[in-house]
Amino acid sequence: MNIMMLLEMAASAYPDRTAFYDPIEDESTTYGQLLDDARSRSQMLRESGASRCVLLDTSNLSIPIALFSSSWAGIPYVPINYRLTDDEIDALLERLQPAYLITDDKLAAKYVGRRELQVVRRNDFRAATPVNPNDDFHWSMEPSEVSVLLFTSGTTGVPKAAVMRQRHLVSYILSSVEFMSSGEDESTLVSVPPYHIAGIGAILSSVYSGRRVVQMAQFDAQEWLRLAKEQNVTTAFVVPTMLARIVNAMDEQESTQLPHLQSIAYGGGKMPRRVVERALERFPNTEFTNAYGLTETSSTVTVLGPREHRAAMDSADSDIRRRLASAGVPLPGIELDIRDSRGRSLPDGSHGEIYVRGDQVSGEYEGRGSLLDENGWFCTRDAGYIENGYLFLEGRSDDVIVRGGENLSPGEIEDVLLEHESVDDAAVVGVPSEEWGEAVAAVLVVNQSVAVSDLQQWVREQMRSSRVPESIEFWKELPYNETGKLLRRVIRNQLLKASD
């Protein structure tokens, strides 16, 4: 297996279709061209002697070439976050050398000349001389070869490099995408950065289904709407914060219509129910899909599909309406299990940790080996439960608040707070308490002034009293990372600092 095989199939079935389009440079590439580029750049990579192909850049046409040519050459492709500090980037590069580094002009000037680093400007990589026609080096079909290393957005300690082998990525695509299932007029707007698992997934899914990818280097809601309209975009993937901003931007310009936009998939963090409901109203003819997955599972493992979204919106039954807050059902080839803290399986409806198993699940970090158990199960460290086959997420299990021996899910309390008309955004964290071990603290963004006691009463009416926040603070906004993950640690630290 090799992801190169996916591109080879695309290039033989629809060589002249546009594969990627970069609106900033106003340049595009076809599937046939992409295959030729991957061939010649794989030669350069092999000749460089580098052990990794590192990419430090925003989305542009060199990204799919780097991904595929690395797999052709048989070395891991490692896109890293260009928003990290200089010291953080240096620390990662140290771990990745000897490396071939593709980056923009500005960063290239900074890194050129370093030992163990072959620095190439993105445009030089794109414009490299063609292949030696006598070279007939073929990519390896060994399923265990490493295709991609992604540094996970861990909030503590040294970043971990998740290992994605050829078999994980190819299995994911074969089980979730039908070959050539997109029409020639279909295109997708990719606004997640290249170092995010959804960015890798978007490239591979699009190549295998035959869609055109419109690349967005920096997300901006107005620009997203403009590009979606101008490019007749038919599908898009967004993280929750992006969707919230898109809906807000549409509120400001009532006239915006995107008749070509057939589907929006969202994932990468907890989506506030009210944002989905507003989005469903704003895009009445667009299909919505919630995709839940992790880097360690090669992207999506469960899906809440379009029909379930509309059914939930239209239903008076509160159980069906609640499904809007669900991550849906497993993809074919994926199994789920909910387990207690000792790893014992729990019956349906029980709250516990989510375990996942399937061919696409890597569950491996570089230098630490596989974290799968002897039966192939991976502990996601996400908390949740399954009800009538639907998976409900309750946040990271490390974030569970243990108050007086009782386990409380911050997500559940946040959901109730978000139902209050004054509350725009909510974060619930545990803070040290002499009486309870941990106490419930809430930080809210509100759209009008509201008394703390009213909000506490609101929670008390709907949940057990142990869940009522002991303290509530009002902030202008909550801290998120650039891909929409709520930074609970930052909130907790700030609350602790204020109480010192």
Added chain:
Amino acid sequence: MAILSTGQRLKSGVCTTEIMVISAPQEELDLTCGGAPMTDNGEKQNTTVDPQFAEGTTIGKRYVNVDGKLEVLCVKPGEGSLAVNGDVLKLKDSKKLPKTD
């Protein structure tokens, strides 16, 4: 006859078909295309496509045997039909999944 392994790529000796093994049982199998054995290099054989195995293969389609233990993906189409131990492989139903990324 050979034990096939996941990820292995095989070529037809009588047409342009190429496949990749998605999953295979741990047993000796006789995988043919157009009635002739499939091999790693697709050495051309001194026969043509057997009319009994001439339905053709389609790129991107998955084919399975009766018990579903052998599954292959067509990566290059051709005129021959795939068969294992003489039984023609069936086209696997395509899935209708929402677009996720």
